[in-house]
Amino acid sequence: MAYSNxxxxxxxxxxxxxxLDKSDPNVGTGMVGAPECGDVxxxxxxxxxxxxxxxxxxxxxxxxxxxxxxLATEWIKGRTVDDAMKIRNTEIVQELSLPPVKIHCSVxxxxxxxxxxxxxxxxxxxxxxxxxxxxxxQQQARS
Amino acid sequence: xxxxxxxxxxxxxxxxxxxxxxxxxARYERLSFDVHxxxxxxxxxAEKQRAERxxxxxxxxxxxxxxxxxxxxxxxxxxxxxxxxxxRQLPAGFLQQMFALQEQVDELEAAPEPxxxxxxxxxxxxxxxxxxxxxxxLFARALAGATPELLxxxxxxxxxxxxxxRLQARLA
Numbered sequence: 001m002a003y004s005n006x007x008x009x010x011x012x013x014x015x016x017x018x019x020l021d022k023s024d025p026n027v028g029t030g031m032v033g034a035p036e037c038g039d040v041x042x043x044x045x046x047x048x049x050x051x052x053x054x055x056x057x058x059x060x061x062x063x064x065x066x067x068x069x070x071l072a073t074e075w076i077k078g079r080t081v082d083d084a085m086k087i088r089n090t091e092i093v094q095e096l097s098l099p100p101v102k103i104h105c106s107v108x109x110x111x112x113x114x115x116x117x118x119x120x121x122x123x124x125x126x127x128x129x130x131x132x133x134x135x136x137x138q139q140q141a142r143s
Numbered sequence: 144x145x146x147x148x149x150x151x152x153x154x155x156x157x158x159x160x161x162x163x164x165x166x167x168x169a170r171y172e173r174l175s176f177d178v179h180x181x182x183x184x185x186x187x188x189a190e191k192q193r194a195e196r197x198x199x200x201x202x203x204x205x206x207x208x209x210x211x212x213x214x215x216x217x218x219x220x221x222x223x224x225x226x227x228x229x230x231r232q233l234p235a236g237f238l239q240q241m242f243a244l245q246e247q248v249d250e251l252e253a254a255p256e257p258x259x260x261x262x263x264x265x266x267x268x269x270x271x272x273x274x275x276x277x278x279x280x281l282f283a284r285a286l287a288g289a290t291p292e293l294l295x296x297x298x299x300x301x302x303x304x305x306x307x308x309r310l311q312a313r314l315a
Contacts (some may be wrong), residue, residue, distance in 0.1 A: 029240050029309060031242060032238070033231070033233065033238045033241065033306060034231075034232065035231055035301075035302035035305050035306070036305070037305065038241075038305040038306040038307075038308060038309030038310070039309070040238060040241050040242050040245060040306065042242055058242075058246075060241075060242070060245040060309075067265075124241065
């Protein structure tokens with residue numbers, strides 16, 4: 001299967017690979033997996049004044065999963081937490097021209113963002129109920 | 144095309160997780176022979192079409208039942224019978240463990256240590272064995288009475304195997 005140029009670019013030169021201090025109260029850590037293929041993705045955000053000032057990831061997966069998470073970290077940096085929540089996997093699909101069999105890679109990246117934000121909010125004692133509900137609705141809409 | 148029979152019925156096998164592979168091979172061979180295109184050279188278009196459909200069903204069924212993970216997912220689908228399961232569920236902490244193991248493989252690739260790699264390979268194989276043993280027990284119970292809890296436990300079990308297989312492929 002041919003990867004798009006953008007996927008190859010992110011795959012061979014991934015942005016923001018690395019680790020943030022998990023114990024930092026301003027850092028949220030998301031860990032998600034795709035049972036379709038066994039990919040595992042960790043995505044971390046650092047938040048200051050409600051703005052994501054840094055993001056790091058590490059993905060064990062195919063080129064599309066790495067590219068999706070690399071792109072996701074690029075997109076969320078500089079956004080507010082609420083804004084980052086609005087990123088949809090379909091935008092990642094479009095940007096990277098992912099074929100249908102790789103859509104789950106973009107879903108993984110979206111879920112990783114939400115999982116990292118949920119962890120950050122948990123640390124700050126904010127109820128994540130509305131986000132969880134929203135996530136469920138989206139998952140239903142996607143399936 | 145809605146299948147009127149499941150793959151176990153196609154091969155005349157009892158519905159269950161344990162499949163006698165020699166028996167499956169023998170039945171596949173015999174049934175494939177019956178629908179071989181050579182015998183339908185002079186057949187009507189409708190008969191040809193029917194034989195092709197049966198051959199496709201046989202091939203798909205054989206591939207599914209021959210492979211343990213595929214068979215498990217398929218049998219779970221039959222037992223779930225349309226009931227919605229959480230398809231991503233895993234035991235608590237499992238993903239974190241997989242991530243840590245993947246990182247260990249990374250380290251071993253950066254600085255090869257054959258003994259450590261072999262040991263990690265054995266640990267992953269042992270976990271796979273445990274997952275499969277649990278699956279056999281879960282399917283035995285689910286076939287006697289498929290409760291939502293059992294079905295979800297099986298889904299989680301099937302998911303675990305995917306991550307472990309992925310890890311094993313890197314260690315091979």
